[in-house]
């Protein structure tokens with residue numbers, strides 16, 4: 001049996017984005033190249049061969065590097081249907097939608113889930129090493145969730161509605177606990193500070209904050225997170241909890257009833273936070 005074959009690393013780009021690289025030996029896939037200058041340098045310096053690009057959604061900080069990248073490397077761009085992405089990727093565009101499966105490397109597959117809410121077209125890629133042995137099962141799948149799910153937070157609700165966004169998040173939360181979560185931004189600490197402003201004594205939030213601070217102090221990314229961590233330390237996945245609901249009702253000053261309403265008010269609270 002072989003050990004896990006892929007290596008996943010973040011390339012920090014723009015103000016706070018991570019461009020994730022999924023690498024096997026000298027072959028690499030790039031997720032959400034919002035800028036490609038650093039990526040082209042990295043590919044050259046490491047002597048890599050770019051196999052293709054995965055795109056989660058159409059925001060500039062996820063697709064802005066496509067044009068330049070495709071001039072340097074003529075590779076397929078797997079992305080949800082959206083006029084802007086289709087124009088940027090031109091003949092390299094390959095549409096993906098719910099349930100599609102892509103083979104990234106031999107024995108390594110990416111499954112596409114449609115997860116609307118941040119934007120309508122948003123997709124997530126769930127990468128599995130199909131020829132799993134016990135070690136790989138323990139490692140869990142790898143979730144590339146773009147701006148749908150952040151560690152201890154979620155994306156702004158540009159598309160909505162709340163019901164749909166919440167169902168996308170809860171669907172991701174139902175992945176195995178060991179699933180590694182590769183978010184597209186380094187927002188974790190700020191998200192935890194916001195969450196602690198609501199629940200200052202919450203043990204899971206305090207524990208996650210300590211671990212995140214430790215990683216950041218060492219100059220490392222706070223990511224990947226795990227689904228286990230997110231279920232414990234992400235308030236957007238905890239809107240059924242009584243203590244949180246009481247705080248939100250008080251803040252909103254109106255009676256809230258459904259999970260969607262609590263989610264929507266929690267998102268508004270985050271939007272208003274400094």
Ligand SMILES: [Zn+2]
Nearest residue numbers: 057059118147
């Ligand atoms: Zn976005």
